[in-house]
Amino acid sequence: MTEPTTRRGRERKSAIVGAAATLMYERGVRATGLDEVLAAAGCGKSQLYHYFSSKDELGAAVLEHQLALVLGELGQYRPDTWGGIRAWFDALLEGQAKRGFRGCPVGALAVEMSAAGGKSQQRVAEAFARWETTVAEGLEGMRQQGKLTSSARPGALAQATLASIQGGYLLSTAHHDIGPMRAALTAAYARLRSFA
Amino acid sequence: MTEPTTRRGRERKSAIVGAAATLMYERGVRATGLDEVLAAAGCGKSQLYHYFSSKDELGAAVLEHQLALVLGELGQYRPDTWGGIRAWFDALLEGQAKRGFRGCPVGALAVEMSAAGGKSQQRVAEAFARWETTVAEGLEGMRQQGKLTSSARPGALAQATLASIQGGYLLSTAHHDIGPMRAALTAAYARLRSFA
DNA sequence: CGGTAACTGTACTACTCGGTCCAGCATCGC
DNA sequence: GCGATGCTGGACCGAGTAGTACAGTTACCG
Numbered sequence: 001m002t003e004p005t006t007r008r009g010r011e012r013k014s015a016i017v018g019a020a021a022t023l024m025y026e027r028g029v030r031a032t033g034l035d036e037v038l039a040a041a042g043c044g045k046s047q048l049y050h051y052f053s054s055k056d057e058l059g060a061a062v063l064e065h066q067l068a069l070v071l072g073e074l075g076q077y078r079p080d081t082w083g084g085i086r087a088w089f090d091a092l093l094e095g096q097a098k099r100g101f102r103g104c105p106v107g108a109l110a111v112e113m114s115a116a117g118g119k120s121q122q123r124v125a126e127a128f129a130r131w132e133t134t135v136a137e138g139l140e141g142m143r144q145q146g147k148l149t150s151s152a153r154p155g156a157l158a159q160a161t162l163a164s165i166q167g168g169y170l171l172s173t174a175h176h177d178i179g180p181m182r183a184a185l186t187a188a189y190a191r192l193r194s195f196a
Numbered sequence: 197m198t199e200p201t202t203r204r205g206r207e208r209k210s211a212i213v214g215a216a217a218t219l220m221y222e223r224g225v226r227a228t229g230l231d232e233v234l235a236a237a238g239c240g241k242s243q244l245y246h247y248f249s250s251k252d253e254l255g256a257a258v259l260e261h262q263l264a265l266v267l268g269e270l271g272q273y274r275p276d277t278w279g280g281i282r283a284w285f286d287a288l289l290e291g292q293a294k295r296g297f298r299g300c301p302v303g304a305l306a307v308e309m310s311a312a313g314g315k316s317q318q319r320v321a322e323a324f325a326r327w328e329t330t331v332a333e334g335l336e337g338m339r340q341q342g343k344l345t346s347s348a349r350p351g352a353l354a355q356a357t358l359a360s361i362q363g364g365y366l367l368s369t370a371h372h373d374i375g376p377m378r379a380a381l382t383a384a385y386a387r388l389r390s391f392a
Numbered sequence: 393c394g395g396t397a398a399c400t401g402t403a404c405t406a407c408t409c410g411g412t413c414c415a416g417c418a419t420c421g422c
Numbered sequence: 423g424c425g426a427t428g429c430t431g432g433a434c435c436g437a438g439t440a441g442t443a444c445a446g447t448t449a450c451c452g
Contacts, residue, residue, distance in 0.1 A: 006398065006449060028311045030226045033439060044401045045441080055440065103307070107366060111299070111307040114369050115224045124370045156379040163363030163380035170303060170362045171355060173310050174320045183352040184359035191383045194390065200428085208429080229409060240431040241411080251410065 002050060013051045015041040021062045025105055029059055029112045059113065060123050066105040067127045071134060079138030082147070085192065089185045092165065096172055096181055103173040106131070107166045132158045139192075152195040164188035198246060209247045211237040217258045221301055225255055225308045255309065256319050262301040263323045267330060275334030278343070281388065285381045288361065292368055292377055299369040302327070303362045328354045335388075348391040360384035 004010045019040035023032040034055060038045055052058045073091060078084030102108065106127060113120040132155075139154035148154075168184030200206045215236035219228040230251060234241055248254045269287060274280030298304065302323060309316040332354035338344045364380030 002398085004398085008399075008449075012399080026311070028226065028308055030224065031311070034441085035439075046400055046402080046443090049441070050399070103310070108307065108311070110370055111304065111366065112224055114299070115222070115227070115304070121370070121372075125372070128367060128370050156375075156382075159367060159376040159379040160360070160383035163360055163367050163376060164356070164383070165363065166366045167359030167361065167363030167380075170307065170366070171324060171359050174306055174317070174324050176317075176321070179352075180355040180359060183355040184363075186352070187356035187360070187387045188383070190390065191387055194386065198428085230411085231409075242413085242430055242432080245411070246429065 004051065012041075012043055012047055016043070016048055016051065016058070017061050017065050020058055021065050021105075024059070024062055025066070025108055026102060029062075029109055034058075056120065059109070059120065063106070063109055063113065063123055063127055066109060067130065070104075070106050071131065074131075074134060079135060080141035080145070080147075082193075082196075085138075086189065089189060093178060093182060093185065096169060097178050101173050101176045101178075104166060104169040107169055108173075128162070132162055135161060148192075148195045157192060157195070160191060161188045164191075200247065208237075208239060208243055212239070212244055212247065212254070213257050213261050216254055217261050217301075220255070220258055221262070221304055222298060225305055230254075252316060255305070255316065259302070259305055259309065259319055259323055262305065263326065266300075266302050267327065270327075270330060275331060276337035276341070276343075278389075278392075281334075282385065285385060289374060289378060289381065292365060293374050297369050297372045297374075300362060300365040303365055304369075324358070328358055331357060344388075344391045353388060353391070356387060357384045360387075 004013050016037065020032070020037045023036055023040060034045065034048060037058075038048060048058065052061065073095070074088060077088040077091070079088065096103075104110075110124045110128070113124045115121075136154040136158035139148060139152070139157055142148045143150065143152055143154060164184045164187060168181035168188075171180035171184070172178055200209050212233065216228065216233045219232055219236060230241065230244060233254075234244060237243075244254065248257065269291070270284060273284040273287070275284065292299075300306075306320045306324070309320045311317075328351070332350040335344060335348070335350035335353055339346065339348055339350060344350075360380045360383060364377035364384075367376035367380070368374055
């Protein structure tokens with residue numbers, strides 16, 4: 001609700017969002033109690049309601065936080081080169097295994113928040129739109145550089161790629177095995193290469 | 197817990213699972229209260245605990261119910277022919293739109309249940325394994341008929357296909373738009389055709 | 393250094409939800 | 423018909439949860 005003005009305030013708010021992000025990612029949004037979040041963040045309830053008007057708004061901040069994480073990682077690579085895409089895919093696989101097969105930091109929240117309807121669903125749609133746009137821009141760059149045929153549709157390709165990523169995460173999480181995600185990303189990469 | 201022996205008993209149990217399936221699919225597992233389920237099924241709490249020992253077991257029955265739905269639909273087509281696969285994909289798209297972009301009947305539950313851990317997660321893994329096997333068997337048939345090259349790996353292809361389906365559902369649900377799912381399934385089909 | 397506003401801890405409330413219990417009703421073999 | 427068993431309704435309980443109230447502390451600014 002209120003934006004923090006002091007250094008301490010900013011740190012507290014950030015700690016709350018961080019703790020909430022971890023717990024909601026691991027257990028799910030609805031399964032995470034505010035008391036747990038506060039205990040993990042090491043502060044009381046008044047702070048939470050000083051900065052957020054409801055659990056819903058905290059969820060929105062968490063979604064934003066997780067999206068920034070994902071886009072930040074993507075930003076470390078060149079999504080307009082074949083090597084960059086490949087490296088990004090490898091990083092996704094490694095991250096999923098390292099985090100214990102808990103799924104996509106954004107996608108895991110997305111399913112629950114989409115079902116909730118209302119503003120939550122709208123926020124999820126926007127988050128994915130930003131992710132899709134980032135990927136599509138990379139593909140558009142490749143098309144202009146002649147690395148992709150002019151018949152390639154960056155928007156649709158970006159959506160199909162993201163779908164493979166999300167589906168790969170989902171199956172990998174269900175099986176607690178990286179295999180399905182690797183198969184999904186291999187297929188996604190081959191699909192992109194077919195337009196080279 | 198107890199299996200019903202009379203006709204009335206079977207109908208009641210079936211009504212409970214059906215109502216729970218609808219509600220859990222629409223709102224999520226944890227967001228669905230037992231009282232809501234019972235109200236929708238038109239019976240009291242003692243029935244539920246006469247047939248199920250916990251909400252968790254009810255969830256397992258719902259998952260089974262939804263998987264049967266999905267496999268039943270798949271069974272209407274010939275998953276070892278190009279036309280059959282195409283028709284199946286079209287049916288998936290149509291179903292998603294018709295049900296109001298609520299996602300995959302199985303996948304929507306899967307995310308929440310996987311995060312819950314324990315037996316729930318195991319059951320989800322098994323459900324997807326059965327789905328994957330069914331698709332893989334179709335592809336294996338195609339390979340033996342020479343419709344797919346011998347280098348094609350039915351298991352991995354089935355996983356990649358399912359990943360595209362799940363990811364397509366997820367994005368389509370987030371955007372409330374069939375476009376992303378269509379893009380995902382188009383890519384999945386093209387990937388399969390590349391082994392023709 | 394002093395006042396103001398931001399920040400913080402915690403007790404409390406109102407409510408929801410999973411699960412239990414028990415008394416009563418239907419059903420079916422004999 | 424009649425007992426045994428399966429089925430049914432709903433009141434009840436305890437745990438947990440989102441959100442509030444309020445009094446006290448800390449940090450910034452002139």
